[in-house]
Amino acid sequence: MTEEYINKKIVVKDATKIFGKSSGRAIQMLKDGKTKSEILKATGATVGVKQVSFDVNEGEIFVIMGLSGSGKSTLVRLLNRLIDPTMGQILLDGKDIVQMNKEQLRNVRRKKIGMVFQNFALFPHKTIVENTEYGLEIQGISKKERNEKATESLRLVGLAGYEDQYPKQLSGGMQQRVGLARALANNPDILLMDEAFSALDPLIRKDMQNELLQLHHDMQKTIIFITHDLDEALRIGDRIALMKDGEIVQIGSPEEILMSPSNEYVERFVEDVDLSKVLTAGHIMKKADTVKVDRGPRVALRLMKQLGISSIYVVDNANRLLGAVTAQDTLEAIESEKSLNDVLISDLPMISPDTVLTELFDVVSTASIPVAVINEEQKLQGIIIRGALIGALSGDNDFINKDGTVDSEEQTITGVK
Amino acid sequence: MDKLLPRLPFADWIDTGVDWLVDTFGTGLDGFADVLEGVVEGSVDILDLVPSILLAFIFALIAGIISTRKIAFFSLIGLLFIDYLGYWFPMLQMLTLVLTSVIFALVIGIPVGILGSQKAGVRKVVNPILDLMQTMPAFVYLIPAIFFFNIGVVPGVVASVIFAMPPTIRLTMLGIQQVPKDLIEATEAFGSTTWQRLFKIQIPLAKPTIMAGINQSIMLALSMVVIASMVGAPGLGEEVYRSVTQLKTGVGVETGLSIVIVAIILDRVTQYAGNRKKKLGGHSL
Numbered sequence: 001m002t003e004e005y006i007n008k009k010i011v012v013k014d015a016t017k018i019f020g021k022s023s024g025r026a027i028q029m030l031k032d033g034k035t036k037s038e039i040l041k042a043t044g045a046t047v048g049v050k051q052v053s054f055d056v057n058e059g060e061i062f063v064i065m066g067l068s069g070s071g072k073s074t075l076v077r078l079l080n081r082l083i084d085p086t087m088g089q090i091l092l093d094g095k096d097i098v099q100m101n102k103e104q105l106r107n108v109r110r111k112k113i114g115m116v117f118q119n120f121a122l123f124p125h126k127t128i129v130e131n132t133e134y135g136l137e138i139q140g141i142s143k144k145e146r147n148e149k150a151t152e153s154l155r156l157v158g159l160a161g162y163e164d165q166y167p168k169q170l171s172g173g174m175q176q177r178v179g180l181a182r183a184l185a186n187n188p189d190i191l192l193m194d195e196a197f198s199a200l201d202p203l204i205r206k207d208m209q210n211e212l213l214q215l216h217h218d219m220q221k222t223i224i225f226i227t228h229d230l231d232e233a234l235r236i237g238d239r240i241a242l243m244k245d246g247e248i249v250q251i252g253s254p255e256e257i258l259m260s261p262s263n264e265y266v267e268r269f270v271e272d273v274d275l276s277k278v279l280t281a282g283h284i285m286k287k288a289d290t291v292k293v294d295r296g297p298r299v300a301l302r303l304m305k306q307l308g309i310s311s312i313y314v315v316d317n318a319n320r321l322l323g324a325v326t327a328q329d330t331l332e333a334i335e336s337e338k339s340l341n342d343v344l345i346s347d348l349p350m351i352s353p354d355t356v357l358t359e360l361f362d363v364v365s366t367a368s369i370p371v372a373v374i375n376e377e378q379k380l381q382g383i384i385i386r387g388a389l390i391g392a393l394s395g396d397n398d399f400i401n402k403d404g405t406v407d408s409e410e411q412t413i414t415g416v417k
Numbered sequence: 418m419d420k421l422l423p424r425l426p427f428a429d430w431i432d433t434g435v436d437w438l439v440d441t442f443g444t445g446l447d448g449f450a451d452v453l454e455g456v457v458e459g460s461v462d463i464l465d466l467v468p469s470i471l472l473a474f475i476f477a478l479i480a481g482i483i484s485t486r487k488i489a490f491f492s493l494i495g496l497l498f499i500d501y502l503g504y505w506f507p508m509l510q511m512l513t514l515v516l517t518s519v520i521f522a523l524v525i526g527i528p529v530g531i532l533g534s535q536k537a538g539v540r541k542v543v544n545p546i547l548d549l550m551q552t553m554p555a556f557v558y559l560i561p562a563i564f565f566f567n568i569g570v571v572p573g574v575v576a577s578v579i580f581a582m583p584p585t586i587r588l589t590m591l592g593i594q595q596v597p598k599d600l601i602e603a604t605e606a607f608g609s610t611t612w613q614r615l616f617k618i619q620i621p622l623a624k625p626t627i628m629a630g631i632n633q634s635i636m637l638a639l640s641m642v643v644i645a646s647m648v649g650a651p652g653l654g655e656e657v658y659r660s661v662t663q664l665k666t667g668v669g670v671e672t673g674l675s676i677v678i679v680a681i682i683l684d685r686v687t688q689y690a691g692n693r694k695k696k697l698g699g700h701s702l
Binding site for chain 2: 077105107108110113115117122124134137139192
């Protein structure tokens with residue numbers, strides 16, 4: 001295949017699935033740009049997936065989301081040909097799976113793609129470890145080896161010790177862990193997860209999402225995750241494809257989908273989203289006013305007067321945050337000939353730019369001065385003021401930084417030297 | 418009312434067809450019939466070598482291994498009662514006939530059922546044939562069976578096989594088709610071959626349903642033995658048939674009761690074999 005796809009794990013081009021008999025005529029109508037309902041009326045054929053194109057990068061979590069009937073479950077089944085596409089190309093590592101014969105397809109399913117199902121789809125007559133090793137068993141791998149791999153896989157999902165139980169004896173959350181372990185046991189590059197957590201209750205679901213993110217972080221698999229839950233999509237997706245009526249209406253990062261919905265449908269979809277769980281400190285922080293510690297208290301005080309603020313952050317020469325000083329303390333320092341260091345308040349509320357707003361409320365509400373946002377190297381990124389927090393929650397875009405960063409350079413004041 | 422349409426001689430055509438079949442395949446079938454008759458009668462003779470009381474204990478023991486102690490106990494009492502009434506040998510003849518018929522019904526029925534579960538085309542052909550097999554009065558099978566195999570054990574077995582096979586085929590198809598779709602998807606998604614999907618997932622999961630079919634087949638074969646006695650099949654059925662023709666109510670009830678006892682034993686034991694997994698804390702669909 002061509003060079004542009006070198007880093008693409010999966011490339012889908014024009015994939016289409018038409019259910020029903022007169023698919024030939026339906027394809028023609030599709031090419032003529034007719035809609036799903038027009039085609040249904042004219043030919044009786046249902047368009048499940050309509051000329052969908054996208055690609056998935058190696059190691060990313062790609063979420064396909066949409067309401068029921070949007071074609072997302074059909075789309076994910078096209079990727080391992082549980083459903084044969086009517087037309088289009090699906091390239092896995094550059095090889096078109098649509099053109100493969102049975103034997104090649106079976107090999108891809110055995111080695112490359114694992115799948116996790118909405119209702120777990122565990123085999124009720126097999127024990128947990130037998131379920132987990134199923135994918136290895138059908139490859140003819142020796143009993144000892146597959147048992148080792150299955151046990152390891154179960155340990156990864158936190159189910160060590162349950163090997164000899166039957167699926168019925170486990171709770172829903174545990175059953176889905178088995179489903180995940182079964183998919184991981186083959187060590188596939190790609191994991192297809194079809195509404196994998198939708199049947200679980202909200203608390204368990206959140207745990208599973210966290211564990212999936214952790215596993216993804218450790219194992220770096222490419223994951224295609226299907227969901228109808230926007231919060232779930234935003235939480236775990238590196239990129240999200242939004243589907244409607246068999247088409248993808250928008251692909252983008254969670255932020256792009258939220259901040260710039262490409263059309264009214266997406267906008268309506270995201271309008272109810274709880275912004276406090278999506279926006280981070282980076283989105284709402286403001287440029288911080290700072291003074292370098294060696295400039296001394298007089299400069300600091302003058303700066304505060306100029307800016308009309310009652311406290312200022314103190315940084316070292318590398319812009320690392322040392323603390324803050326108040327105007328009152330600075331004045332006293334000048335009078336008693338002390339340095340800025342002596343009046344420095346170093347016990348400041350500090351957070352990282354990735355902190356979501358829900359976790360900010362507590363810190364911001366109790367802080368007497370604006371909360372500092374710092375990165376891993378202790379460098380000051382910006383500050384959070386209460387007004388911006390409230391403004392952002394109300395959906396006011398003026399308070400939201402699109403790229404999640406803000407310049408924070410040391411204030412230079414004219415006339416002071 | 419005179420016929421507007423000429424009456425088509427269906428009956429004549431069928432007779433001609435059967436005659437042709439008998440002429441063409443008769444000799445080959447004779448060989449088959451001889452072997453079958455030899456096996457059935459040989460088995461009866463071997464079983465008869467064992468003292469009846471000992472054999473009753475052995476049967477009860479087998480019932481106990483497959484099912485429960487209660488059923489084993491009932492089997493023992495029931496069989497000893499049949500022996501006490503003096504119908505031990507006809508009971509053995511009937512049992513052998515029934516089991517032989519059922520073995521044939523399963524050997525043909527289960528593969529056909531499996532095939533039917535996989536291919537819609539096969540189902541379309543098999544289903545109407547099964548309807549025909551089940552609704553056609555059982556006596557009708559006996560007539561051509563006599564032409565092919567004369568009277569005796571073999572036409573009885575053949576008629577029983579035809580009559581007993583449909584439930585096994587139907588319930589095998591049903592059981593396999595009833596395996597949930599997401600489990601099938603799961604086996605496919607992991608790259609199973611058709612063979613692996615069938616033998617590792619579908620058939621094990623369909624087992625209770627298939628066993629119910631086998632149970633039904635046994636019951637139908639048992640109900641066929643009285644009818645088969647009309648073409649000379651030996652056994653308890655023969656005794657019943659004789660008591661009917663001679664209007665001997667007492668003998669009729671005795672032999673009828675003996676058949677019922679055997680039926681209950683076979684039914685309970687096979688039912689239990691089908692449901693055993695559940696009781697061991699295993700699965701159910």
